[in-house]
Amino acid sequence: MDPYGVWEALRWYTELCKVISQAKVCGITNESxxxxxxxxxxxxxxxxxxxxxxxxxxxxxxxxxxxxxxxxSPGLLEREGILELAVKHTVHPPAYWIHTECTLGSEVALRVGGDFFFDPQPGDSPVKLVLIAGGVGINPLFSILLHIADLHGYQEGKGKGYKMGTVKLYYSAKNTSELLFKENILGLMNAFPGKITCRFHVTQQTSQICKELQPHVKEGRISEKDLEKHASKDTLWYICGPPPMIESISKLLSNIGVPRNCVFFEKWW
Structure with a gap:
């Protein structure tokens, strides 16, 4: 008997048992x-x-x-049974498969994980949010932004549920062509004026910025001056991006006196 083979089989069986759902690819678009x-x-x-x-x-x-x-957003899954992912091309086998072999009808399996999330309950006290994204680190923050839009819509329509405070998104990328979901983000700002706002930061822009984006774009990195105006006891900060950016922004927040327990971040490599 091969003990290693038995334990390896048991490990794979345990992994399979944790898989929550099969899923079928029903749409593929180029986000950038x-x-x-x-x-x-x-x-x-x-x-x-x-x-x-x-x-x-x-x-x-x-x-x-x-x-x-x-x-x-969780709401899209509830309403339509749909979940979305935005995946950057890399040589990592799953990402490479998505960019080179994945087609409509491809079947995969999914399991949820992670303790980086925003999930307020109806009786919770209102909070303000500042979301800070770098590159494809926008993904989980865009999910949070869409969830906030659902919360606003439900509160306005039903007059009950969680009452959301204001939300500010700072989103940094090399140039505007690498800003994912920018049209969707502009749409959310228009749908919820004053409640959802965004500032796009570009660090290596060489081409002309389109007129629609211009009022919301600033050249250069996100600074301490940008962030200090939002510091308050009822503000939560969510950050996602490359590790050096996380460390830099965390230091800026510490400099302006933001308590560590009000800062949440997700690093990706």
Whole structure:
């Protein structure tokens, strides 16, 4: 008897038992030159997630498991049974498969994970949010932003539920062509004026910025001066981006006196 083989089989069986749902690819679009956006129809009606979480992404025939942040809202899953991911092209096998082999109808399996999320309950005290994203780190923050829009819509329509405070998104990328979901973000600002606002930061812009984006774009990195105006006892800060950016922004927040327990971050590599 091969003890190693038995334990290896048991490990794989345990992993399979944790998989929450099968899913089928029902939409593929190019979000940018390097990022594909997948729409996935979720088979299991009991599958749920919180805005900001990620999924383990199991691909038949690919031994490496992907880990991708969800970029859609829990509300979209509730209403349509759909979950969305935006994945950047890399040589990492799951991302490479998405960019080179994934087609409409491809079947995968998903399992939710992560403790980076925003999930207020109806009786919770209102808070303000500042969301700070770098590059494809926008994914979980866009999910949170969409969830906030759902909360605003429900509160306005029903007159009950969680009453959301204001939200400010700071989103940094090399140039405007790498700003994911920018049209959607502009749409949210227009739909909820004063409640949802955004400042796009570009660090290596060489081309002309389109007129629609111009009022919301600032050249250069996110600074302490940008952030200090939002510091208050009822503000929560969510950050997602490359580790050096996380460390830099965390230091800025510490400099302006933001308590550590009000700062949440998700690092990606």
């Amino acid at each position: 030159e390097t990022v594909k956006r997948l729409r996935l129809a979720i088979a299991n009606k009991d599958f749920t997630f919180k805005a900001g979480q990620w999924v383990d992404f199991f691909i038949p025939g690919v031994s490496v498991v992907g880990g991708f942040s969800i970029c859609s």
